[in-house]
Amino acid sequence: MLRVHFTAEDLFNVTFAREPLPLVELGMAVVAWQRRDAQEVFGRWRGHVSRELPGRARPLLDLLRPDGDNLQFVEPFTPTLEEGLAAVRDASGSLTGEQLARTAARAPGSASWLRALWAEDRDAWRQLDGALRSVHDLVIAPHWPRIRQSFHADVAWRTRLLAAHGIKACLASTHPGAGWAGTVFEVPGGPDFECALGGRGLILMPSPFWTGRPLLAEGPGGPDGARLLMYPALTPLPLVDPGRADGALDALLGRTRAAVLQLLVQQRTTSELARDLDISLPSVSEHTRTLRAAGLITTRRDGKAVLHSATGLGVDLLRSGG
Template structure:
């Protein structure tokens, strides 16, 4: 059992992440690659990803467990690959040593390369840098625009649910095997007996489009702790046609993608880039949704910004009335 103890200050500062974290998503994707659950959803993705995984990326698998255990310095919250990689490479030696000891004490083999990382061997760290870069190129780079659209739809839905149903139901709905008791969140994690006490810095709920396991808690050296949970609709299902997507069946696939994209403000040019269509086509989609009062448009300086209205967010949320994860998530990781 993993228990997370909150202070009153933490509960006053619970938010939903507004952007995906690239290195966090990359690490979780590599963990999911090693899992065997949710094979109907992730089976094809695992086969394709494993088949083309560059040899240079494989050392990362030594550090990352399918149970969700990995060194915390490997996936700092960042705006992009460059920023995140700089943070990884600048990690304090004492932190590196402590984190590598921790993961090896659980289920990671203490390989020669891991020992060299702990000793700050330059060649070993160059291998790590190349591994992250190659894994990102193979797994995330092509998928990133589609992942962002899916992420913002999930985050908007979760924020809507938080406002409507409050903290307790929001926390316990993140996955199966969660229970709120007084000022703590209990996470069913077989084989784990651990307590995490938050420091009043707040909490950010971070959905992952690749993770399939139990809810993960990642305290940060400074700032709010991250609670990472599986998104209701994982990325492979965003490949599906409109048959399984009531929103797309109602609006059409392109308009559904447009509405989901606009859970975050976009200019017309940004929207065209996100949807991979021309600027006039993006403008036409925005006009149709605006006429239906699903988005609003206003001018910010020279830019024209489009954004979902509450009615639009409600329509995105409508296909699922309760945020319970019925995809067979393994709560114990």
């Protein structure tokens, strides 16, 4: 279980990141590519990346494992690719033997490249630079407008949620199982991790690639600064509609998911949603899963039928989104 202890000061010091960051999202993309959850959403995207990703990007698999519990030096908090690559190179002298042992134990490949990297071998660091550039050119750069759309729509929605329902509801919405025990934010699932913020505060950062339990890490201010909580954006990248959104609700959810939520002001079955929206049953399941994970709809089974309906939070979103 993840347990984050808040002081009263911390509860007043929760903010949102201003922008998505290219190398942070690159790291999340490499992680998402290796995961096997949310296949109904990421399956096709993963297949495309597997076919298109060049071989020189493979070294990143040794550094970025699918559980997301990775060394942060390869995911610096920088606004541009070139600044990020410079920050990665600058980290070469600060890597420790303990970090090498931990990374090598988790890596799927040979430890020889990692040992060369830790020994500041120029060829090894050139390989890392080339791998980061390759993944950025294929997975991040062409989709940056959609990544930003998912990020900013999520921040806009949770900012409204924070204003209307408070910080506890806002943080609980980051994961279906999240909740509070007094002033301790709790999310089920392993590995166990416990942290006291101690007045440093918390920065919230949605990622359109991450699919697991929220991740807690050092923020851009280092050990003495605010902690960073990265969580799955409400609309993952494969479900972000290309092109200009027609309104705030479409920007947040995508046109089809917004239409699903609007229909669910009245209870409907999966088959009725597929019929009314002229989409397939698997597509309905994708959209209802995303809406349910965000707490916007509830689902229950009645015999053979699966019934969906909007929650109070979902109705509030519809009202605020026009």
